[in-house]
Amino acid sequence: MGLPAKLCHNIARPACDVFINHRTADTRRTVVRLLYDHLVQQRCKPFLDAETMKPGDRLLDTIGKAIRGCKVGVAVFSPRYCDSYFCLHELSLLVESKKWIVPIFYDVKPSQLRVKESAILSCSHNDLKKFNFAVEEAKSIVGLPFDSSKDDWSELVSEASNAVMSKLNEEISG
Template sequence: MQRLPAKMIAKIARPACDVFINHRGIDTKRNVSGLLYDNLTRMGVRSFLDSMNMKPGDRLFDHIDRAILGCKVGVAVFSPRYCDSYFCLHELALLMESNKRVVPIFYDVKPSQLVVKDNGTRSPKELQRFSLALEEAKNTVGLTFDSLNGDWSEWLRNASDAVIMNLREVEEARVSLVITTNTSSVHALLKKF
């Protein structure tokens, strides 16, 4: 999978959100994705859910791609028909290509059931891009939820905790990198004297 250069990401990205929620709206917007967005927002986490963060006139790809590139953590909510959506797969691929930490949530679907299908509308390059991103997500530890037998409040608590934990880890790594970089700069400067 080809990664985007850090300079390109920095130029495009404006930190509009902490968490980007990638989902198939028709399957999960009114339950899993909407509940997670509301709960994270109540906790003070700046989350992006297309129906909540976009207004008429916004250009879909521009707005969504900018949010993905600017987020710290992505949440991929996989549902039975997730792979039918070009938008879902594009967003997932962009999350992976920009090296975002992604928390997979498997809602009424097993990872093994998620397959990119060639329906004749996608180029071979897109199929490969989407398949690589999907495989990477399937090989990432995530959460599963069975809507018929699962405990919604327990799931929401676990999902929110997982997102918060990942946000903390990303932020701690960023702060550590800044400190290390600054320390190295100071050492290099001191060596000159």
């Protein structure tokens, strides 16, 4: 089920419909790439750093604009997610912008997600506070658990994509 024609052909369409937040080293070659490709096939416009950003783009500016313009965020939490300043920064922007978030708990339980001050040495106290708040907010959202050693990849991608498309269709008709 693709997006309705009125969204797909809208000239004022945002840079992306869905922002995919993830730790590249943990998930890009697996669930994130599969989800990105599946959303594109659904005529959705996802933002994935490696696919969307071009040489010369200002990293934080481009990401901030994409998050502000998107309708839905997908946060793919992995065991080392909270070690990344960029992951936490993006998540905090999604939460601050009050975006609808689909959490995927990839080889990690929500209760295991913690911001470790020692892992993010260059952070200000204010950033740490925002990051902790964003992680706690995300942990309180019903998400999709996934164990890469036993769960089905295609089922996860379908469930995540269906959740995203349902919300986007709701936004269009609402």
